[in-house]
Amino acid sequence: MSLLETVQGPDRLRELTTAELEVLAGEIRAFLIDRVSASGGHLGPNLGVVELTIALHSVFHSPEDRLLWDTGHQSYVHKILTGRAGGFDRLRKGGGLSGYPNPAESEHDLVENSHASTALSYADGLARADAHLGTTDRAVVAVIGDGAMTGGMAWEALNNIAGGPDRPLVIVLNDNGRSYAPTVGGFADHLGDLRKGKPGPGLFEQLGLAYLGPVDGHDVAAVQDALRTARDLDGPVVVHVVTEKGRGFVHTENNALDLGHAIKPMDPVTGLPVGRSSGPSFTSVFGREIVRIAEKRPDVVAVTAAMLEPTGLLPMQQRYPDRVIDVGIAEQHAVTMAAGLSLGGVHPVVAIYATFVNRAFDQLLMDVALHRRAVTFVLDRSGVTGDDGPSHNGMWDMSVLQVVPGLRIAAPRDGTRLAELLEEAVGWEEGPTLIRFPKGPTGEDLPTKATFAGIDVLHRAGPLDVLIVSVGALAGMALRVAEVVWAQGVGATVVDPRWVTPVNPTLADMARRHRLVITIEDNSRTCGVGSTIAQFLRDSEVRTPLREFGIPRRFLDHGSRADVLSGCGLTAQNIARTVVEEISGPEAHAEREEPTDGLDDEVARLLEQASRGETR
Template identity: 60%
Template sequence: MSFSVLGRITGSEDLKGLHPDQLPALAGEIRDFLIEKVCATGGHLGPNLGVVELTIALHRVFDSPVDRVVFDTGHQSYVHKLLTGRQAAFDSLRAAGGLSGYPLREESEHDLVENSHASTALSYADGLAKAQRLLGEDHRRVVAVTGDGALTGGMAWEAMNNLGSGGGSVIVVLNDNGRSYDPTVGGLAEHLTALRAGSHQGPNLFETMGFAYLGPVDGHDVAAVEEAFRRAAGLTGPVVVHCVTEKGRGYVHAENDEADRMHGIGVVDSATGLPRGGGSPSWTGTFGSEMERIGARRPDVVALTAAMLRPVGLHRFARSFPDRVFDTGIAEQHAVTSAAGMAMAGLHPVVCLYATFLNRAVDQVMMDVALHGLPVTFVLDRAGVTGPDGPSHHGMWDLSLLGTVPGMRVAAPRDPARLTELLEEALDIGDGPTALRFPKGGAGPEIPALGRMQGLDVLHRTRSRPLDVLLVSTGVLAGTALGAAELLAAEGVGVTVVDPRWVLPVSPDLVHLAARHTLTLSVEDGVRAGGVGAALAQACADARVPAPVHALGLPHAFLDHGERPDILAEHGLTARSVADTALALHHAAAPSPTPPAPRRERTPR
């Protein structure tokens, strides 16, 4: 495919040199480029197709990196990357060592904030503007590109409250496409609808908060957007430029995508928009089907999500029980405390989040739910290593965070059958919070247990061997632990593999089992610090179990983007690596053979 205009753009200066008549052709080439590349690699397609003209105008009017541009969220930054000299890298989009799917500071001086959690850009902008004022950098401007979906998050309004009262000359570019993953909800959505329709009378919400307001502007008219940006740049004080855009514009499969499946895609056929290849049923789909079945017989069960109804699998529940599902917008903190209120009133709420977004509501989990002993169940999708989306999306912190919450019970199903079973058990618990975690992708086959011992599933036991090594698997790493057990057995090591099912708090029966083995290794796809292995080691120490406990998991670090199997392998979470570690530790722990006593010579009398 030929890109005659885009091919000449190596930076924003080249963009500024284009005649306005060339810009429609450039926009068309950018869309063709994105469809070709993102369909081949996977990534965020819909959001970027919607900001093509807006981003062109942004880089023609402002002077990045002198002017500081912050994207909220970073998944709408692909066009920004194209216009700042990174076209050649798109073949490696989201691959290990390749182009990040979000802004990345080490990738370009134009990427200021590695921002992929929503509703934060305005706070960054507030801080940048205040610092520039104190440092006398009046020549620099701060531009925050945010969406109507991101404005449903409370943090955005905390920032607006500060910006509107003398926070500096920040330009807020409101990319209003009526959606985040799903249609934007709440009173703000209704207010923006009125502004788009021209039916609102008097000062709007932004003006009331102290902002100048320009718009609404057709976000696909480069000239109109440029004019609005230039007017905004000439004003003193904070200003909102309201740009109305269409998510997925220019690609028929995204424009007609009511379910917003083209927001973030895997590898798809660009001609049809359909995924390539098959696969096993997903964890998300399995959970969604079970929630629908539970809803039919449990009228007390309600569901909450934070602007991600379909991505977390709740669309079936919502279709069957529309009055019992609540989308709070991008507002995880509010979702958790609202769930606490529902539980106080006698319902059993199920709060469905990506594991990475639970980070944003830990205070509410602890102080609003657990402190009151409330029966709220948290279902954490995309737990552990998620892969291509990188450090902000790996769901690797949940076990450590939830392990600090008094009264919290955490389950990790190893297969779809266990997900169904554990979800039922969680919903039957009425004296405190529960959580279920499962990874991204296919759920895989069932892994049967040899038997259940006090709630612990024994998956493997070496017969006629001493109890040398206990492998404690967390969730889907049961398969890895079983593979390691086979390798260990071939080396003559007696090994037991157990799946605790409920991994936190540590079961006393698991401590008892560890005491019967020479060595225990936990295997988990969360950070080792404060995870399941650390909790087991502490429980064994408290019980004065002399046998050592070794935690295998992820390092206390931010992990780059790449494929999940590769990242797990890099950090020793393969069957071979687990077996090698167990062998080395077992040999080190084994007692040395006792040398024979020296023979005494008879002394003649």
């Protein structure tokens, strides 16, 4: 029996010798390479924290001592040591282990900490609560990666930790020189000086914090000694641990195949992905198109918050290294800095995950939109992302950002539309624009049958029963709905408005001629595109009923994108069933409204042309 098989909880670690713990570290690395290669996930970060996590769980007594991980993608070893190794066969799959700490999984997980730079604030609150309640028999430990220390919230927390009354709090700084990409900025330079042993007081000591290190993060005994010293101090202390991201696996150590952070299922021998490619991704299309635009527009620069490769900006950085700005994990600064770039005569393109734009809402609203700055936002991973769990679904952006005055929002349905809409967005100089697209392949282009007043007509068959307004990458699902309802004798028109905000006025004329309008979006139904169109139709005195299909107002468990969408009722069969029931029900409108003007007649003529395959 291997040592790993005997570990059902952290208590077992305190029974092992230092030599046995080192053997255990090797077994854990082999286990991670095997399991994560099969499932996909954050392999590199976890290979780098094996010894550190062993030392933490052998010195501290979780769950009595509270351990926090920032970010939580480095918690796989923590899960193994807290009795969850058996769950790795279904890592990040429905019903299996989450890729981040999950309080529903284990008492050893305090928070689902998957957005960076938050752990120190949690830890400060926990330490203050213990002091308030007179609790002195447990420790608070926050493990924060050096990349997460580039976020402003981490420094807000440090300011309060250092400036408040002494409270026992251990901050383990996992310094591996990388977040998603090499850590940037003055703080990264300072850590480099500390690693090199340059003399002089360090930043943490100048702030009034005790400092231990740097410590070799792959020497279990050395890390244990530093943690024991930190545990016995009365006040906050920083333990600076130097680790190597991806340690012990050739493909993650050299990062030659871009495997240093997260991987898809791959062959552990070659490092190459398994399974067939299903075409270019939205991300890669954006990466190609932004380079093409930059070639024509010298004023265009790109901004990223530590996500150079994941957001597709690497080609532009390679082509124009002086025109790509990486600010670290600092979305708020990125957005207001982009406003300043625009103010200075530059057109910035801010590429960010949809889930992370929430963090910069105030800056987008007050610093960009209020001043009508021409900044283009590109939101990758919008809608349901699936396997990364509830915090990484980009399902709130269109709900939150539609309230921003003057912001134009586009949702391309395929690669061709992404290229077209990105060009239009960067060409708009009267205020901010935003393009949002999902994770994964673009799929085949969905051709336009006809275009009228900026709205693409994708399908027209039968009587004018249901108008299907498709939003973004769910256009394929909308077309399948039309096919299914037509098989039941219900006519359908499928349109893609391209720009979903502001609402195109022509939608009112189209809706007026149909018996039912439905919207299909990969976003929260609450305050989503469907809700906004419904309000617009009411304001336009259109009496045609509308049904919104989108994501319910709840946090979604991890699983495949298809499974999560299905769980939300976003399948062609489910939507079509509802449409047929609405059209056939006793309360359905027997007649459509009469046309109100010549424009409405033109819309009808266009739709008839589309039904015959004619285009403008």
